[in-house]
Amino acid sequence: MELLSGGEMLMRALKEEGVKLIFGYPGGAVLHIYDALYRQDTVEHILVRHEQAAVHAADGFARSTGDVGVALVTSGPGATNAITGIATAYMDSIPLVVISGNVPSHLIGSDAFQETDMIGCSRPIVKHSFLVRSIDEIPTVMKKAFHIARSGRPGPVVVDVPKDMTAPSEKRIFDYPETVQLRSYTPAQKGHAGQVRKALDLLLGAKRPVIYAGGGVILGNASDELTALAKRLGHPVTNTLMGLGSFPGSDDQFIGMLGMHGFYEANQAMHQADVIFAVGARFDDRVTNDPKKFCPNARIIHVDIDPASIQKTVSRIEVPLVGPVKTVLKDMSELLVQLDEKPNLEALENWWKTINGWREKQGLWTGDRFVRGKKIMPQDVISTLYEVTHGEAFVCSDVGQHQMFAAQYYKFNKPRRWINSGGLGTMGFGLPSAMGVQLAHPDHAVAVVTGEGSIQMCIEELSTCTQYNMPLKIINLNNGALGMVKQWQDMQYGGRYAASTYQDSLPDFVKLAEAYGHVGMKVTDPSELKSKMEECFSMKDRLVFMDIDIDPDEHVYPMHIATGSMKDMILSKTERT
Amino acid sequence: MSPGALSRVVGLFSQRGYNIESLTVAPTEDPSLSRLTVTTIGEDAVIEKITKQLNKLIDVIKLVDLTEGEHIERELMLIKIKAAGAQRAEVKRTSDIFRGQIVDVTLSQYTVQLTGTSDKLDAFIEAIGPTAILEVVRSGVSGIARGERVLSV
DSSP states (O other): OOOEEEHHHHHHHHHTOOOOEEOOOOOOHHHHHHHHHHOOOSSSEEOOHHHHHHHHHHHHHHHHHOEEEEEOOOSSSSHHHHHHHHHHHTTTTOOOEEEEEOOOOTTTTTTTTTTOOOOHHGGGGGSSSOOOSSSGHHHHHHHHHHHHHHSSSSEEEEEEEEEGGGGGTTTEEEOOSSOOOOOOOOSSSOOHHHHHHHHHHHHHHHSSSSEEHHHHHHHOOOOHHHHHHHHHOOOOOEEGGGGGTTSSSTTTEEEEOSSSOOHHHHHHHHOOSSEEEESOOOHHHHHSSGGSSSSSEEEEEEEESSSTTTTOOOEEEEEESOOOOOHHHHHHHHHHHHHHHOOOHHHHHHHHHHHHHHHHOOOOSSSSOOOOOSSSSSHHHHHHHHHHHOOHHHHHHHSHHHHHHHHSSOOSSSSOOOEEOOSSTTTTOHHHHHHHHHHHSTTSEEEEEETTGGGGGGHHHHHHHHHHHHOOOEEEEOOOHHHHHHHHHHHHHHOOTOOOOOOOOOOOOHHHHHHHHOOEEEEOOGGGGHHHHHHHHHOSSEEEEEEEEEEOOOOOOSSOOOSOOOOEEEEESSOOO | OHHHHHHHHHHHHHHHOOOOSEEEEEOSEEEEEEEEEEEOOOOOHHHHHHHHHHHHHHTOOOOGGGSSSOOEEEEEEEEEEOOOOOHHHHHHHHHHHHOEEEEEEEESSEEEEEEEEEHHHHHHHHHHOTEEEEEEEEEEEEESSSOOOOOOO
C-alpha cells in the first residue's frame, strides 16, 4: 500500500485518468497541490494569465479531443474568475474537471482571506460538484468527478479542496478505484427498440423530411453514424451552430446551418417539413424563433441522452428517444438494412427540387448575398481563410458578427473542428480555447476568428502563447465597433450607438502582438487579403496576429424576424421573406 | 444528507423559475439519505419538467409524483392563540372539533398542536380568526402513497 498526501493523490488521480495536460494558476490555497505537481512528470501544467482562460483552454482541449479538460485554480478570486469558463462549458455540455483550492477546513465560513463558497457560486452551472471533507475520499471523489464529467450528457464538475486536505505531512493510503458506483446516476446506454422502430417508420414515410443535428452528435462521437444514416435515407441535413462538422459541410445533402442567422434554405425546409428528425439538438431559442410557431406541419422525432431536453421548449415531440446518439443512430441504420424498405423516392425528389430552388434563390453558398464596397468584406475573410487552410483548420471563434460569418462561410467537413461558445456566448473564449486546441494538436493549423471587441477580453493570453510557443493564427475582423450590438442598434434603436464604439481608443494590434514577441500584420486592401493570409499561415512556428480592417457597416444576414416562425427572415438591409 | 444536496434542490427551483409551496426534509432510517416532500403548483407540462430536472441531480436518488396516485398528505401546525376569559372555552371547543391538542397553557394563551391536510389547518386558522392568533408555525407537507406502494431505493 502506498501512502500519499492529498496533493500527491490529486496528481496520481489525474495520471490514472490519462490526463497529460492541465491549465491553471497558482495561489495560496493550492500551493501544496502545485508542489506535488512539481515533483511528478506525467502531468504538464500550462500557466495561463487569468483563471477564466485556464477553464476556456481546458474547454478547447476537451472540445477538440473529446477527452475531459482539467483546470486548477486557487480559492477566492481564482475560483470566481473560473466561473465564466465553467458556465461556458456547462451551456455547451463540455466535460471538464475544475479543481479549486479553498481555505483550510477550520476556516471555512469565517470570511478568511481569499475565501469564497465555490460550491455555492458554481452550483447552477455545474453538472455536479464535490467538497473534499477528508483526505481518504480524494481518490473516490476524483474517480466520480471524471466519470460524471464524461458520461451521459457531459458537463463540468467542480472539486473544491480545502488546503488542509493536501498538506504534505498528512499521508494516507492511495488506492484508486477501478470502477465507480453511483446509484442515482445511470445514463441510458441504448435507445428503446420500439421507439427506434417508430422513428424509422416515420422517416421512411416522410415526404418532406429534415435531419436537424446538433452538438450532441459531436459530443457523442456519432458523426459517422449520422452521415451513414443520412446517406442511406437521402434526407437533407441541417446543423445547429454547435453541430457544424457533425455532417460534412461540403456534402450535397447539407443544407447549411439553421436558426437565427441560419441559411434561408435550411430554415424554409424546417418550416415546410412534414417530419423533423432532431438528433442531439435542444430546440434552442436561437434555432426555433417563436416555439409556438415552430414547424407547424412537422411530426417530430427527438433523440437525446438527456431526458430533460425532450419537450423542454417545443412540446410536440411525437417520438421521444432517450439514449446515446451513437448507439441509437447505429441501431436505426441496422434496422433500416434489415427492413429492406426504401424511403419515398418520388416525394424526396420533389422535396430536393424545392430545396434546391431555395438554395439558388437565397443560399449563401450559391451566390454572393452581400454587396462589396471598397473595404474588405468579413464574408470574404472567412472564405479566404477556408481556401488558404483547405478547410482543414481548427477554427476557434469568439462571439459576435465574426462568429456568425465564420459559421456561415467556413465549411466544416469534420467534427470537433469548429470551437465556439454557442450557449453562453462568451466573448473572450476564442484565444484561450485555441490554446487548448493547439496543445492538443501541435501540428495542426489553429485559427482564432475574432473581433477587436472579443479579443480584448482575454488578450493577456498572448503572453501564455509566447511562453509555450503556440503558433496560433489570429484573424481579427476589425470593424471598430461591437458589431453585433451595433447591428441591433441599427435595426432597432435608430442607429443610436450606445456604448458600442471606442472613440479612437483601440490599440495598435500589430505593435501589441509584437510587444508579446509575436508577428503582427495589418490588412486593409481587399486585393492583398489572400496573399497576406497565405503569408500568415506559412509562418508555421509563429503566432501571427492579422488585424484586418473590414467594412464597418456590414450586417449579418439572413436573420430571423423576432417572434416569427422559422421561415420569417430578414435577407438584407432591404429585403425580407 | 449534506447541506449541499438540499441547496441543489432548492436552487434548482429558483434557477428555473419554479415555485416551492412547501418543503419538508429529514434523515431516513439510512443516515446517508434524507427524504424530502416538496409541494409545488404547475400545469402537467411544468411538473414534468420539474420532475426531469430534479431527477438529473446526482444527489437525487429517487423521485415520485405522489399526486399521480392515491396518497396521504399531512402537515403539523403549532399555533399560539389568545385564550382569556370567554375566549378560553371557545378556543378549546374549536380545537376539539378539529381534533387538536392543547400542548401548552398560560393564563392568557393556549398553544394548540394540529395535524392534518393543509386545507384542514387553513380551516382551523380561519375558524379561530386573525385577531386571536398570536403565532403560527407549520411544518410543510409530508406525503406517502396509500396502499401497498412503497418508495424504496
